[in-house]
Amino acid sequence: MKAILLRKHFFCIKIRKAALVAFILAAFAFAPHITYAQTGKALNFDGVDDYVDLPFIVQSSYTKEAWINITTVDGLYHNILSGSQTAFYVLNGQLTAGHNPTYTNVQDPIPLTPGTWYHVAVTYDDATNIISLYKNGVMVASGTAPAYSETEGFIGAIYLGTVSDYFAGDIDEVRFWSVAHTAGQVAQDANCALVGNEPNLIAYYNLDQGTAGGSNSGVIAAIDLSPNSYSGALFNFALTGATSNWIAPGTTLSGPCAPLPIELSYFAVEKSGNKVNLVWKTASEHNNAGFDIERSASGNTGWQKVGSLTGAGNSSKEITYTYNDLAPIRGNNFYRLKQTDLDGAIKYSYVRSLKFDGDLKPMVIYPTVASNKITISLSDDALLNTHIFIIDNQGRSVRKEILTQFKQDVDINSLQKGVYFIKAENGQVQKFIKQ
Secondary structure, three states: OOOOHHHHHHHHOOOOHHHHHHHHHHHHHOOOOOOOOOEOOEEEEEOOOOEEEOOOOOOOOEEEEEEEEEOOOOOOEEEOEEOOOEEEEEEOOEEEEEEOOOOOOEEOOOOOOOOOOEEEEEEEEOOOOEEEEEEOOEEEEEEEOOOOOOOOOEEOOEEOOOEEOOOEEEEEEEEEEOOOOOHHHHHHHOOEEOOOOOOOEEEEEOOOOOEOOOOOOOOOEEOOOOOOOOOEEEEOOOOOOOOOOEEOOOOOOEEEOOOOOEEEEEEEEEEEOOEEEEEEEEEEEEEEEEEEEEEEOOOOOOOEEEEEEEEEEEEOOOEEEEEEEOOOOOEEEEEEEEEEEOOOOEEEOOOEEEEEOOOOOOEEEEOOEEOOEEEEEEOOHHHOOOEEEEEEOOOOEEEEEEOOOOEEEEEOOOOOOEEEEEEEOOOOEEEEEEO
16 A cells, blocks of 8 residues: 555545645655655656646746656656646657647657656747757757646646646656746756756756655655745655655766856847847846847747847846847747857857738848948848849949858948949849948
8 A cells, every 4th residue: 555545535525735735745844854864866656646746837938847767668648747738748758748738739759768867858938839849958849839827737747637647757857947948058957956046947856855765655745946945745656665756866967057157037029110129138147258149030940140249248237238130031030149158158048039021121231321341131031142242333343242141241441432332132232332
């Protein structure tokens, strides 16, 4: 008989879930202190009815991540970190995630191998509805998922009228975040331990409680190491032996993750006529060399640099940055910030987007009166890797350049003063004056 059988009697008399979880965690909090001879490194789930009930729910954007080691590949739904409206699970060995009603918006085509530890993560950006799936720090699938309104939160199960579809295997290093992490952030944090006070962290369970494989009838909570203290209640675990219990070894991580190079407190994009204004704020900066502003038509691939700004280096006060994209593309415009440390390390922000439906110039030149250089901004990727010609007021071609970037500077120092024209291969012509 399992050690947590008492909790099933509570269900029979229909005590509200919130009150029950509070009761269990309170009992754990006031239980006598236990000295563990060996610290468990992970939590094993039997795939039958084991799960951890969490006292919070995800809302809007999120990142869910964990280390998992599955027991078997079968046709059952083995939930990792799910609720009632959002699901992150394994089906036929394939890592899968999505929202109600299908719950299958993204899926890894390559099955997991039983007996192997994997870092897995799913991110969702509420502003763009983009959901992305990661395995061992690499994106394996991306798509869109509908907006949701979550009501539950579990490790190892889902709620579809009843708690069901249990995980079979080991789970370690569970983390919930209130933002959609970038691919760079997922890769950076996959193999290192958290401190617990990282920005945007909702909850952090390293699942290192209990005596590995021992008798753990009193260790009935997954401790949250974040300041939120969202410790979760264990349900139906045997808490003795090699399964359905605290076990070792778990996954092996390096030391604490490096300090975030910047703490991004705000990032927004908005239309202003035929241009896009980008504004972002940093609450702090650590060895920040600067930002590249990148744009994509899909939000997943085809990212191109459209501008750059120098960072503050080190700062503990709020700093506001602004940039104008003078040549957005027709249709969807997705923007992200590529932040570079002074040592060359790179991180990416979350993504923001907007859409242009009207006519846009495929090429914009500024300033139109200049002495040293002019800048060419493209809104049509068909102009990439094509030539522009600088023509003087006598109609003679005096310079030829190839356009390799969406925003490109052209040195005009060697030109004589006067009126010039830029002609693109698509026939577009624009005038500027060399002072």
